Amino acid sequence: MKTHYSTLIMLIAGFLWSSCSEAEKKQFAQNPVIFADVPDMSMIRVDDTYYMSSTTMHMSPGVPIMKSKDLVNWEIVNYAYDTLANNEALRLENGRNAYGRGSWASSLRYHEDTFYISTFSATSGKTHIYKTTNIEKGPWEAITFEPVLHDNSLFFDDDGKVYMIYGGGDIRIVELKEDLSGIKPDGINRVIIPDAGKVASDNLMLHAEGSQVIKHNGKYYVFNITWPRGGMRTVVVHRADQITGPYEGKVALKDRGIAQGSIIDTPEGEWYAYMFRDYGSVGRIPYIMPMKWNDGWPVLGMDGKVPDTLDIPVKNIGASGIVTSDDFEDDKLALAWQWNHNPDNRYWSLTEREGYLRLTNGRIDENVEQTRNTLTQRTFGPVSSASTLVDVQGMKDGDVAGLVALQNRYGFVGVKMSNGSRSVVMVSAETEEPVELATIPLEQDKIWLKIDCDFRNRTDKAWFYYSLNGSDWKKIGEPLQMAYTLPQHFMGYRFGLFSFATKTTGGFVDFDHFKISDEIIEEVAD
Known part of the structure; x- marks a missing residue:
């Protein structure tokens, strides 16, 4: 009888453990259902x-x-x-x-x-x-x-x-x-x-x-x-x-x-x-x-x-x-992409160089906020990161290209061509006027760029990085204190790929890929 009783206890315990395990495995939806800018549904x-x-x-x-x-x-x-x-x-x-x-x-x-x-x-x-x-x-x-x-x-x-x-x-x-x-x-x-x-x-x-x-x-x-x-x-x-x-x-x-x-x-x-x-x-x-x-x-x-x-x-x-990484292997853009304003379809291509997004400068612009053919996706929370590899061989003097956290108070990491030399730059418009906070000489044709965003508890900070090999990331410039501005942009920050000319048209850059992640470099965020 004692043996049967022990067996019964074990069976009940096993059943309870199994039920708890199944309950623990069962996941329920959490709010916010989408931690990204999707208003007026x-x-x-x-x-x-x-x-x-x-x-x-x-x-x-x-x-x-x-x-x-x-x-x-x-x-x-x-x-x-x-x-x-x-x-x-x-x-x-x-x-x-x-x-x-x-x-x-x-x-x-x-x-x-x-x-x-x-x-x-x-x-x-x-x-x-x-x-x-x-x-x-x-x-x-x-x-x-x-x-x-x-x-x-x-x-x-x-x-x-x-x-x-x-x-x-x-x-x-x-x-x-x-x-x-x-x-x-x-x-x-x-x-x-x-x-x-x-x-x-x-x-x-x-x-x-x-x-x-x-x-x-x-x-x-x-x-x-x-x-x-x-x-x-x-x-x-x-x-x-x-x-x-x-x-x-x-x-x-x-x-x-x-x-x-x-x-x-x-x-x-x-x-x-x-x-x-x-x-x-x-x-x-x-x-x-x-x-x-x-x-x-x-x-x-x-x-x-x-x-x-x-x-x-x-x-x-x-x-x-609603967001996606992209290797630009298809002949059309993924649905997650949106242009900042109407694009000029003469000056972007997925076919001029197979496997790359090419942005060509078709006019002179003062800054990234007025640049046409900036290609964007939403940032998202609690944290998000975007990175890209850009080939800058086609840049002309006065050209600027890179990766931007786009809003009225934007920040970007990119490459600037000036007097025949290329530099990695970080630009911040946190004070609503763009300021170049860092400039580092660049001696190679390709460079990896990355932006990390932290929206936890409305921290609202972005950090900017570059890499010469795609694995060793170096911080550049200063963190951007992001801000949701009214009445200017009236939307959440966007990751954006951009290129613009300040002197002459015809320069171009080729983006090899765009990668998003829900992880950031924690030691910087902390």
């Missing part, structure tokens, strides 16, 4: 697949389309447009630029087997709608009209009418023509929610904006963000039985400034809200939270808070679906 579900659009403003191509099967891990599958418009600001000409502008918050919809994205732009002076029957492959048909409808939300009602809900402070509605080519002359056009942020406070620093509209169980819901003075970004929601109102409203979420985005349901009938949080120089990062319906109102989060761990049994891939 608009989201739809088509069967069991989720699609999300976001804001990238002055970048080209623009309005990235991301895809997910689990609401946590996303990959870029397309963009709504290659270029938003063709003007001096978007071409970085005559001292003009579109930093902090370009296209803003989008609205993603699926209606009668067609996908629609609407956005707007003060840079183009128009409201834009793009539509396609294949969201992952395109092609997209572009529709534009005036005026600019700020933070618009496209809405197809059950009666066949199409509306845009938009505005700041007072939220308005306009009825669109059947073909979406403009505002219907005799259609509905009025304020539907006066001073929509008032439900959060009578004293607002930011009036309500960022509209997203859904219809649920016969009621219309308009979500907005607002910012009470002395408080934080706050989600407010209004509901009505008719799209024109009257609307009643309430605060839906006030936690760490997490606000503006979409709500979405799963095939199983669960609901989630997707909102962004300002997080220093890495940008505006997405958080997901459970949502329930209570007495006809959406209830966001758990006890009014956004949980750090989610009851979704998947492991985050973080930003790895």
Whole structure:
């Protein structure tokens, strides 16, 4: 009997150990779901697949389309447009630029087997709608009209009418023509929610904006963000039985400034809200939270808070679906890449030298911020690193090329050609004016460059390195105290590959690869 009892204890212990092991192995999603700049999310579900659009403003191509099967891990599958418009600001000409502008918050919809994205732009002076029957492959048909409808939300009602809900402070509605080519002359056009942020406070620093509209169980819901003075970004929601109102409203979420985005349901009938949080120089990062319906109102989060761990049994891939290393072996760029403003396609190539990205200087520029054909990807947290190998044999006198941490207060490590000699340089615009902090003679044709970024607890520092052999890294210059600037760039820092001329055109550099990592040189960061 004693032997049987001992055996039973061992079996129970073994079962408990196995259960604990399985529980420990089981991983759950964590917030932020993407530790990178993905603001103003608009989201739809088509069967069991989720699609999300976001804001990238002055970048080209623009309005990235991301895809997910689990609401946590996303990959870029397309963009709504290659270029938003063709003007001096978007071409970085005559001292003009579109930093902090370009296209803003989008609205993603699926209606009668067609996908629609609407956005707007003060840079183009128009409201834009793009539509396609294949969201992952395109092609997209572009529709534009005036005026600019700020933070618009496209809405197809059950009666066949199409509306845009938009505005700041007072939220308005306009009825669109059947073909979406403009505002219907005799259609509905009025304020539907006066001073929509008032439900959060009578004293607002930011009036309500960022509209997203859904219809649920016969009621219309308009979500907005607002910012009470002395408080934080706050989600407010209004509901009505008719799209024109009257609307009643309430605060839906006030936690760490997490606000503006979409709500979405799963095939199983669960609901989630997707909102962004300002997080220093890495940008505006997405958080997901459970949502329930209570007495006809959406209830966001758990006890009014956004949980750090989610009851979704998947492991985050973080930003790895939206950033990528690249060896430039393909004849087209990976979807993670975006040009800083509109590119001049005459002066970049993946085929002039096989296995390399060639950037040729087609004009004279003063600094990297005004340089056309700077190729960028997002930085990401908690820490991130980017490195490249560049062949500088084709540089001309006055040329500068390298790797940049791009924002208004940028920093870069690169190569400068001056009086027939090449030097490794580190330049910082931490004080908003570029200053060359280090210059080291370079006697070889190839050099490895690297930037490490630390976003932990909003440290927001970048370090710059070079290597003569690809393995022994040497720090150069000073750490950059990164800053999320408004109204200048209005986005998180970007890693960028660049080349520009200060004296004569025609010089070029060849980038052999671009490698990203979620590890940095700790002894420097500490």
